[in-house]
Amino acid sequence: MSLSAIDPAFVLGATQRLRVDPRCDVRDAARFLAVRVAHNPQDLRLHLQRVHLFVDSGQADRLFAAVIDLWVTLGAKGRELRAEVIRLAEATLDAGQLEYLRTHLDAGLNRNMTLPVIGGSVLDRGLMGSFSLVKRERVEREFDEARAAEDPFYVPEGP
Numbered sequence: 001m002s003l004s005a006i007d008p009a010f011v012l013g014a015t016q017r018l019r020v021d022p023r024c025d026v027r028d029a030a031r032f033l034a035v036r037v038a039h040n041p042q043d044l045r046l047h048l049q050r051v052h053l054f055v056d057s058g059q060a061d062r063l064f065a066a067v068i069d070l071w072v073t074l075g076a077k078g079r080e081l082r083a084e085v086i087r088l089a090e091a092t093l094d095a096g097q098l099e100y101l102r103t104h105l106d107a108g109l110n111r112n113m114t115l116p117v118i119g120g121s122v123l124d125r126g127l128m129g130s131f132s133l134v135k136r137e138r139v140e141r142e143f144d145e146a147r148a149a150e151d152p153f154y155v156p157e158g159p
Contacts, residue, residue: 008032012049020053029053030062038122041073044081051085055092063089064097065120071101071109072123079106 005025012020012032020029033050040046047070054063067085074082086101093101100116109115115124 012036016045018045018048018052019056020049026053026057026059034120034122037069041069041123044070044073047073048085051088055089058092060092060094060097061118062120063092065118065122065124067093067101068109068115068118068121069123071104072111072115074108075110076108078108082108 005028006021006023008020008024008029009032011024012029015021020026030050030053033046033053036043036046037050047066050066051063051070054060054066067089070085071082082101082105086098086105089101090098111123115121118124
């Protein structure tokens with residue numbers, strides 16, 4: 001943080017404004033808002049402050065992460081807000097990111113979905129691919145009782 005910058009804790013914690021004071025360092029404001037969103041994910045004002053911060057600073061990947069966090073919080077609710085956020089972010093996000101958001105505009109997102117890989121998200125669980133971690137199979141194997149009696153670590157050979 002530069003000497004002339006204002007600590008975001010003094011500005012963002014006490015304002016209802018959605019735009020971050022330009023005297024705040026962007027990196028410090030991003031950290032402050034990320035911690036606050038992680039601590040209180042239902043506070044939509046914090047989410048929108050993050051969105052505006054990254055729109056104003058032109059950081060597409062961080063903006064996408066902030067939008068994903070907002071949409072996960074909203075779940076299936078808030079379609080109009082999601083549409084407004086797309087409109088606000090469309091000049092900053094790339095075509096693939098916009099297409100993903102437009103595809104999920106009506107249904108929204110939730111934490112149990114497999115979300116795109118994004119750095120900077122504070123609410124994404126970071127799951128990729130399938131939720132099936134273990135597959136159970138039953139395999140019948142011939143058991144040699146005599147060998148098991150002499151070797152306590154005996155395991156029958158596979159098929």
